Amino acid sequence: MANRLDKEQNSFSLPSGFYRFISVAIFVLIFVCFFYAVEYSGKSTIEKQQESLERAIARDIVQCYAIEGQYPPDLEYMENHYGLTYDKDTFFVDYQPIAANLYPDYTVILR
Secondary structure (H helix, E strand, O other), rough: OOOOOOOOOOOOOHHHHHHHHHHHHHHHHHHHHHHHHHHHHHHHHHHHHEEEEEEHHHHHHHHHHHHOOOOOOOHHHHHHOOOOOOOOOOOOOOEOOEEEEEEEEEEEEOO
């Protein structure tokens, strides 16, 4: 009785170039996924910074009104007296005071 491993098997084999192609394709797929993950993370961080800046401005406006009895006249006033800081290269803040006793209108825009 012959050993079944001794028999010549007709197995299906792929050319070696195919394995190289699959390896490169997997590497490219992993790289693309990594790139999109990093980009999504950066966008999420910027959005959180914008929300944080909006909350900080609102907090400083209310704090100024509570302490002084009037809303801040401009954005520089909040920076000098209430410690408001932000990245001016990343965000544009449009601050429009309406009156000393009316809540001002402000908008934070990503540059």
